[in-house]
Amino acid sequence: MFDKKVYIERRNKLRNEMNNGIALFIANPEASFNYPSNTYYYRQDSHFSYFFGLNLPGFAGCIDFESGEEILFGNDFDIDDIIWMGEQPSVSELSARAGVNQSQPYGNLPDYIASALAKGRKIHFLPPYRGKVMIELAALLGIPVTGLKAESSLELIRAVVKLKEVKDSLEIAEIEKAVDVAWLMHTTAMKMAKSGMKEQEIAGTIEGIAIALGGAVSFPIILSVDGQTLHNHHHHNILQEGRMLVVDAGAELASLYASDITRTVPVGGKFNRRQREIYEIVLKANTETIATIKPGKEYRENHFQAARIIAQGLKDLGLMKGDVDEAVAAGAHTLFMPHGLGHQMGMDVHDLEGLGEDHVGYDEHTRRATDFGTAYLRLGKKLKPGLVLTNEPGIYFIPALIDKFRAEKKFTEFIDYNKVETYKDFGGIRIEDDVLVTETAYRILGKPIPKTVDEVEATAVQQREWLKIEGLF
Ligand code: GLY
Ligand code: MN
Ligand code: MN
Numbered sequence: 001m002f003d004k005k006v007y008i009e010r011r012n013k014l015r016n017e018m019n020n021g022i023a024l025f026i027a028n029p030e031a032s033f034n035y036p037s038n039t040y041y042y043r044q045d046s047h048f049s050y051f052f053g054l055n056l057p058g059f060a061g062c063i064d065f066e067s068g069e070e071i072l073f074g075n076d077f078d079i080d081d082i083i084w085m086g087e088q089p090s091v092s093e094l095s096a097r098a099g100v101n102q103s104q105p106y107g108n109l110p111d112y113i114a115s116a117l118a119k120g121r122k123i124h125f126l127p128p129y130r131g132k133v134m135i136e137l138a139a140l141l142g143i144p145v146t147g148l149k150a151e152s153s154l155e156l157i158r159a160v161v162k163l164k165e166v167k168d169s170l171e172i173a174e175i176e177k178a179v180d181v182a183w184l185m186h187t188t189a190m191k192m193a194k195s196g197m198k199e200q201e202i203a204g205t206i207e208g209i210a211i212a213l214g215g216a217v218s219f220p221i222i223l224s225v226d227g228q229t230l231h232n233h234h235h236h237n238i239l240q241e242g243r244m245l246v247v248d249a250g251a252e253l254a255s256l257y258a259s260d261i262t263r264t265v266p267v268g269g270k271f272n273r274r275q276r277e278i279y280e281i282v283l284k285a286n287t288e289t290i291a292t293i294k295p296g297k298e299y300r301e302n303h304f305q306a307a308r309i310i311a312q313g314l315k316d317l318g319l320m321k322g323d324v325d326e327a328v329a330a331g332a333h334t335l336f337m338p339h340g341l342g343h344q345m346g347m348d349v350h351d352l353e354g355l356g357e358d359h360v361g362y363d364e365h366t367r368r369a370t371d372f373g374t375a376y377l378r379l380g381k382k383l384k385p386g387l388v389l390t391n392e393p394g395i396y397f398i399p400a401l402i403d404k405f406r407a408e409k410k411f412t413e414f415i416d417y418n419k420v421e422t423y424k425d426f427g428g429i430r431i432e433d434d435v436l437v438t439e440t441a442y443r444i445l446g447k448p449i450p451k452t453v454d455e456v457e458a459t460a461v462q463q464r465e466w467l468k469i470e471g472l473f
Pocket of ligand 3: 260342343390392432
């Protein structure tokens, strides 16, 4: 938890953005997985954590935008809680750490909300995503569960996006630490990517690194030689030479700030000609579209720059043909990269996505496209200093998509389907970095993770050492 001044300032800034009513933030409760008291890893709601700093269940925070009153609702641990879970500071002590002057028992929350509603006050809340929170909000506000999303506060969503998307130096330092954990996760995966190794062994090992360094993974690890499946959470394959291993994995720290990094390594550590050719195109798309990041420029432009680099590279290999600009304008590149160049990140790996991607990655000037592929671009709007985003181009050979486009005779003037058929066993390649938009340009965050062909090969031939934490941060 940061110093209480951080949370006081964040709430003051929120107050400046809002005109009236009361904001209600409910801390995430524990979530059960197979019976009530057997719970998943506890994860606080990022918005509650941002404004109140407490990564504990059993709290709700209210901010009255007219009176200025702030209240944390929560219950002190009783003797049973202490016996089973250990001691915890009192609610008034925890409130003081968050810089909140007033605390009340959790049981007072329904009356507080009911009395505000009776006075015609507006209760602002963000779109909920946890079942228990939805049930609680529905009961507190008298709104059916199915109506909560529509009744959530657009004013609060806009204010929270405005504050949270610009990261300060404390937040950037946390994200950099999370990238440093990812450095160890990814270099370890590269060293383990040997023929005969099971994907599950590597996935389990690198998830263990995130936990051993005090946090968790920031999303379920994507690790597969079937990298053509973009979000592949199955780790059942045994590695064999000739295949590429895509590892898309990041850490989140105790502060909840995240990293999101992808590296692709040839099994056995040496690229063959075909792998190197495709890899160099993706690498160029990654490095050249990072190099043009700057404030005031729409990230959508970087996305199409990546699309052109990929189309040109594939044309040079004979997989695509015709005019590159026309191919990209028609969307032919989406056969190979059917996703967007990146998204914002912070406390959530897809930062603020739960508030509605169009409120986060787009604005009144930049609207989301609806055509296949480009519609998946999560961040299209103009960049500004303080945004942290991912840059993650890829080339994938997805047999079902190749068959579909071919059967539909799509983009036949831009794609050599006979040649593409010969790559159906290739898999995919993605390279992803986390980048800060600075006042003038950009900065790639964290300890550099091997990325060029030479760097990846030099790392992959090394033996894995046992976890070494000292000196990492
Ligand atoms: N880790 C999922 C993504 O790259 O967006
Ligand atoms: Mn990723
Ligand atoms: Mn990503």
